[in-house]
Amino acid sequence: MANSKYEYVRLFEQPDNLLPETWIVVRIDGRGFHKLSDKYKFEKPNDRRALDLMNAAAVSVMKDLPDLIIAYGVSDEYSFVFHPNCQLFERRSAKLVTTIVSTFTASYVCQWPIFFPDKPLDLSSLPTFDGRAVQYPNAKILRDYMSWRQVDCHINNLYNTTFWSLVLKGGMSNVEAEKELQGTVSSDKNEILFSRFGINYNNEAEIYKKGSVVYRQYQLEDQFSATTASLTQAAESQPSGELSKTQQEKMRKLRRKAQVVVEHVDIIKDDFWQRRPWLLS
Ligand code: ATP
Ligand code: ATP
Ligand code: MG
Ligand code: MG
Ligand code: MG
Numbered sequence: 370m371a372n373s374k375y376e377y378v379r380l381f382e383q384p385d386n387l388l389p390e391t392w393i394v395v396r397i398d399g400r401g402f403h404k405l406s407d408k409y410k411f412e413k414p415n416d417r418r419a420l421d422l423m424n425a426a427a428v429s430v431m432k433d434l435p436d437l438i439i440a441y442g443v444s445d446e447y448s449f450v451f452h453p454n455c456q457l458f459e460r461r462s463a464k465l466v467t468t469i470v471s472t473f474t475a476s477y478v479c480q481w482p483i484f485f486p487d488k489p490l491d492l493s494s495l496p497t498f499d500g501r502a503v504q505y506p507n508a509k510i511l512r513d514y515m516s517w518r519q520v521d522c523h524i525n526n527l528y529n530t531t532f533w534s535l536v537l538k539g540g541m542s543n544v545e546a547e548k549e550l551q552g553t554v555s556s557d558k559n560e561i562l563f564s565r566f567g568i569n570y571n572n573e574a575e576i577y578k579k580g581s582v583v584y585r586q587y588q589l590e591d592q593f594s595a596t597t598a599s600l601t602q603a604a605e606s607q608p609s610g611e612l613s614k615t616q617q618e619k620m621r622k623l624r625r626k627a628q629v630v631v632e633h634v635d636i637i638k639d640d641f642w643q644r645r646p647w648l649l650s
């Protein structure tokens with residue numbers, strides 16, 4: 370390596386490695402999508418094509434990064450979850466976040482014409498995303514994080530569905546609809562939807578009510594648990610309790626082979642996690 374008198378500037382770089390043994394969640398969010406959804410005339414309250422595009426981009430990210438366990442998306446945001454034993458980029462926060470944000474954005478922009486063939490992207494209004502990494506010390510708190518996002522999805526969707534019914538079907542202005550909904554609770558909104566517009570909120574599409582969960586489905590579930598069990602044993606026998614490079618590579622290969630699926634299901638109750646024990650193991 371050539372040394373120059375300028376080398377010392379390296380010392381100004383601060384380490385940003387995330388804590389070992391913690392779940393890492395990288396949440397990305399569309400920048401100014403309120404405006405962007407106006408510009409490209411997304412359907413209100415939910416443009417299905419925009420959600421499908423978000424999900425397609427999330428699948429690309431999951432396929433590109435086998436260290437990811439699961440992802441959850443709603444509106445213009447997506448949360449990507451790395452396993453506690455992930456060693457990608459030595460767990461450096463900036464590397465993880467920027468890789469996810471740019472992989473997601475590249476895929477989103479590249480696949481835009483598939484989902485919006487009639488709306489070419491305008492160079493002056495390109496979709497972009499910001500991102501951050503947060504660490505969660507155990508599986509319970511990680512699940513609470515996921516539940517928090519899904520509850521948010523439900524609350525926002527019920528509000529938005531009622532708001533846009535008042536505007537689009539009830540002929541109210543945005544300001545009038547907002548006033549009408551001030552101080553209302555869930556049951557009031559359900560009642561407005563049903564009595565004024567004949568909408569039973571329960572019958573709304575699952576993707577709108579529950580958001581989207583993306584994860585690896587193993588055809589060879591038994592093979593996966595056998596491999597995980599042997600790897601866990603191997604890790605426990607090591608002084609550091611960490612997987613060796615070869616073991617990590619083995620795990621990655623297994624993950625790479627798995628099929629990535631998108632579902633719109635409840636992730637708050639235990640059922641989802643109990644049926645897919647490999648996710649939190
Ligand atoms: P910021 O840059 O701070 O995130 P933002 O305008 O993106 O600002 P958000 O709180 O992220 O604000 O909200 C995203 C907005 O994008 C929603 O409120 C909604 O108006 C719009 N949006 C996102 N996805 C869809 C969709 N599938 N259909 C219709 N509108 C959508
Ligand atoms: P990492 O993911 O760790 O950054 P990398 O393969 O991107 O790995 P870099 O150290 O960033 O490694 O080096 C970028 C490499 O990309 C260069 O070594 C060179 O081989 C190639 N490259 C970049 N720009 C050009 C270019 N304009 N013309 C030819 N080769 C290029
Ligand atoms: Mg934001
Ligand atoms: Mg946003
Ligand atoms: Mg958002």
Ligand code: MG
Nearest residue numbers: 464467468471
């Ligand atoms: Mg490079």
